Amino acid sequence: MxxxxxxxxxxxxxxxxxxxxxxxGDGSFLITLEKRGYVKAGLWTPEAVVEHPDAVRQLHMEFLRAGSNVMQTFTFSASxxxxxxxxxxxxxxxxxxxxxxxxxxxxxxxxxxxxxxxxxxxxxxxxxxxxxxxxxxxxxxxxxxxxxxxxxxxxxxxxxxxxxxxxxxxxxxxxxxxxxxxxxxxxxxxxxxxxxxxxxxxxxxxxxxxxxxxxxxxxxxxxxxxxxxxxxxxxxxxxxxxxxxxxxxxASEKHGSWGSGLDMHTKPWIRARTQREYWESLLPASGRPFCPSLSKPDA
The missing domain is CATH 3.20.20.330 (Homocysteine-binding-like domain)
Structure with a gap:
């Protein structure tokens, strides 16, 4: 399209x-910026807005490019x-x-x-x-x-x-x-x-x-x-x-969706994964041995 x-x-x-x-809408800011090394973990304070505004601006731009119509302000825990x-x-x-x-x-x-x-x-x-x-x-x-x-x-x-x-x-x-x-x-x-x-x-x-x-x-x-x-x-x-x-x-103009960009891959079995049906029916493995599938929430 x-x-x-x-x-x-x-x-x-x-x-x-x-x-x-x-x-x-847009997506994650606190956890995403924490993973990127900008937010102090624990209190989840939005100090990155004043200390690293370029990082916040860049994340806004990424959500915008990905398709977001609405950008929410990064103010959680700012009061x-x-x-x-x-x-x-x-x-x-x-x-x-x-x-x-x-x-x-x-x-x-x-x-x-x-x-x-x-x-x-x-x-x-x-x-x-x-x-x-x-x-x-x-x-x-x-x-x-x-x-x-x-x-x-x-x-x-x-x-x-x-x-x-x-x-x-x-x-x-x-x-x-x-x-x-x-x-x-x-x-x-x-x-x-x-x-x-x-x-x-x-x-x-x-x-x-x-x-x-x-x-x-x-x-x-x-x-x-x-x-x-x-x-x-x-x-x-x-x-x-x-x-x-x-x-x-x-972000999708060149290759569409549902793995259609894989049609140029050198491996034929990976080229075969360009179909929506493949990904819709996939049950991905976690790859983590000895782990339970569910957890017991804390009281």
């Missing part, structure tokens, strides 16, 4: 979503009370934030850091979505703490809750770039591998293409990522949804 220059930049997010357009209010585990706090933001007259997107079990006090995802929309949010969804499959399950519950209440909203999902089928209510922070042993859980680009398609089929039109989501994951979203968007990102 030839690039078509992308969507017009003079339309607001609600205009795009109401027209059925796919909006692609005086450190991590308070940078994401929402309590529906009450999220509702207060929506009410304050509505005073600006701008569209409000509210995502919660929850899984299928709901918020910290057990308020279901469906009930959370209802409260957010009633408070004035035009876009609702989830971010962080859980992987692609679990995050989409939560959004589905939000959608069902709104439908039962006779309410409508646009949906947004920004999952982890890690698989978390064994997580409890707290998500990946309760895993013994968090935060420095998560690499065996990293989603492949093919996992993320499936995530993008499942999200789209669910009715989600703002699709992005959170911790562990690298630029190549964002590119996977852009490639999977290129037919709907009408263009490929610059």
């Amino acid at each position: 030839a690039p078509a220059g992308g969507p017009r930049a003079d339309r607001g997010i609600l205009e795009r979503l109401e027209g059925g357009e796919v909006v692609i 005086e009370d450190n991590m308070e209010g940078k994401y929402f585990e309590h529906i009450e706090e999220a509702v207060w934030a929506v009410e304050v933001l509505k005073e600006t007259g701008k569209p409000v997107a509210a995502t919660m850091c929850i899984g299928p079990e709901g918020d910290v006090r057990g308020v279901t995802p469906g009930a959370c979505a209802v409260k957010l929309v009633e408070a004035g949010a035009s876009i609702v969804g989830v971010n962080c703490r859980f992987g692609p499959r679990v995050s989409l399950k939560t959004v589905r519950l939000m959608k069902e809750g709104l439908g039962a209440a006779g309410l409508k909203a646009h949906f947004m999902v920004q999952s982890l770039g890690f698989h978390t089928p064994d997580c409890g209510k707290g998500g990946f922070v309760d895993l013994p591998e968090y935060p420095f042993g998560l690499e065996p859980r990293v989603a492949t680009r093919w996992d993320i293409q499936k995530y993008a398609r499942e999200a789209y089929n669910l009715g989600v039109r703002y699709i992005g990522g959170c911790c562990g989501f690298e630029p190549y994951h964002i590119r996977a979203i852009a490639e999977e949804l290129a037919p709907e968007r009408g263009f490929l990102p610059p």
